[in-house]
Amino acid sequence: VKRGRGIWRSVWEIFPLSSSNFAFSSLSPSDSDSAPVPQRRACHAAGRSLSGELLLSGGGAPQQARGGGPVSPCVSVCVRDSVCFRVFDHVNAIPFRSSKELLLQPVIISRNDKEKVLIEGSINSVRVSIAVKQADEIEKILCHKFMRFMMMRAENFFILRRKPVEGYDISFLITNFHTEQMYKHKLVDFVIHFMEEIDKEISEMKLSVNARARIVAEEFLKNF
Amino acid sequence: MSKNTDSNQFRKVDVDEYDENKFVDDEDNGESQVGPDEAEVDSLIRQGNLMEALQAVLKNPPINTKNQNVKDRAEALVLKVLSAFKSSDIEKAVQSLDKNGVDLLMKYIYKGFEKPSENSSATLLLWHEKALSAGGVGSIVRVLTARKTV
Numbered sequence: 599v600k601r602g603r604g605i606w607r608s609v610w611e612i613f614p615l616s617s618s619n620f621a622f623s624s625l626s627p628s629d630s631d632s633a634p635v636p637q638r639r640a641c642h643a644a645g646r647s648l649s650g651e652l653l654l655s656g657g658g659a660p661q662q663a664r665g666g667g668p669v670s671p672c673v674s675v676c677v678r679d680s681v682c683f684r685v686f687d688h689v690n691a692i693p694f695r696s697s698k699e700l701l702l703q704p705v706i707i708s709r710n711d712k713e714k715v716l717i718e719g720s721i722n723s724v725r726v727s728i729a730v731k732q733a734d735e736i737e738k739i740l741c742h743k744f745m746r747f748m749m750m751r752a753e754n755f756f757i758l759r760r761k762p763v764e765g766y767d768i769s770f771l772i773t774n775f776h777t778e779q780m781y782k783h784k785l786v787d788f789v790i791h792f793m794e795e796i797d798k799e800i801s802e803m804k805l806s807v808n809a810r811a812r813i814v815a816e817e818f819l820k821n822f
Numbered sequence: 823m824s825k826n827t828d829s830n831q832f833r834k835v836d837v838d839e840y841d842e843n844k845f846v847d848d849e850d851n852g853e854s855q856v857g858p859d860e861a862e863v864d865s866l867i868r869q870g871n872l873m874e875a876l877q878a879v880l881k882n883p884p885i886n887t888k889n890q891n892v893k894d895r896a897e898a899l900v901l902k903v904l905s906a907f908k909s910s911d912i913e914k915a916v917q918s919l920d921k922n923g924v925d926l927l928m929k930y931i932y933k934g935f936e937k938p939s940e941n942s943s944a945t946l947l948l949w950h951e952k953a954l955s956a957g958g959v960g961s962i963v964r965v966l967t968a969r970k971t972v
Contacts, residue, residue: 702966708938709947719966 715793716766723773725759726789727766730796740803741767744796757785858882863899867906876915879903880926900930905945916952924957928965 700721708714716727730745732738745768752758757776759769772785838844858879866875879900884892907915919927931953934946953961 703968705932705966706936708935708943710943711938
């Protein structure tokens with residue numbers, strides 16, 4: 599699948615080894631109110647003082663996506679918020695769901711009922727699942743094959759999961775290990791970029807499939 | 823020597839239940855919370871007084887009830903009010919809410935995203951953007967970490 603290269607290239611961008619600074623200050627939103635109470639409770643229950651430093655790399659201007667309004671900043675803020683985690687346990691909290699106090703509320707952001715993004719956070723990882731728009735049969739097949747292609751190479755992809763979550767097409771699992779090795783803001787940017795590009799890639803592929811089919815049919819029917 | 827060395831009933835005991843450090847949610851008695859008053863909100867919408875309707879619908883959030891119906895009804899009501907607003911009025915409406923109101927609004931917005939219908943997502947995205955500019959990133963974090971959802 600040569601078309602997928604655009605996405606692959608951006609994966610390499612996020613790789614520079616950097617030890618992100620885990621200096622924790624209490625989570626304070628951009629306006630001046632004190633740390634949120636429910637979060638503090640969850641922290642104490644977890645037995646440690648969990649405070650995260652919010653990486654606000656400038657509030658980007660909302661990019662008009664297709665259809666109703668700016669989804670990207672919505673998702674990016676959510677992913678950015680949930681990407682603030684640290685080493686707590688070597689076991690990823692989300693798939694195992696062993697302790698209630700370690701999980702955040704799962705949040706869905708949807709553009710319509712076919713396209714949505716599910717963000718499940720926990721104390722040391724976050725799982726982002728994307729349901730891609732598939733309008734007709736051929737898009738369904740293309741999407742399925744494209745996702746399968748990437749998921750089979752999930753080992754090299756690092757943050758990709760081999761199986762998507764039920765009801766979605768692809769899932770990323772970003773853990774504290776990943777954030778230690780890769781830039782957090784780049785990870786977030788990558789996920790957003792991925793979401794935006796995937797629609798374009800699939801439309802391009804569909805066009806080329808149709809063009810090829812037309813050429814083949816012409817050639818074949820010239821014999822008659 | 824104990825009598826029942828053959829018995830392996832002990833294997834059925836869930837030891838984690840008895841762990842003293844186990845985290846349990848505070849079980850508040852939420853039976854008294856019934857959610858926003860439908861009749862009042864409906865009448866306010868019909869009168870066209872949308873600001874008041876918004877305030878009314880954000881009162882009495884059914885945070886602690888275990889009854890799913892109450893939560894669903896509340897959510898449907900909030901969605902009705904939010905869609906009744908014109909896009910230009912949304913900003914003013916958000917400004918009129920206090921901090922807790924904005925947080926509550928965010929919770930409802932995310933709840934609304936879970937069940938997208940034809941146009942709901944578009945309005946919700948608009949509301950989300952305005953609420954975000956009012957509440958800041960903190961309001962989203964508070965939604966993510968809230969143990970008691972609306």
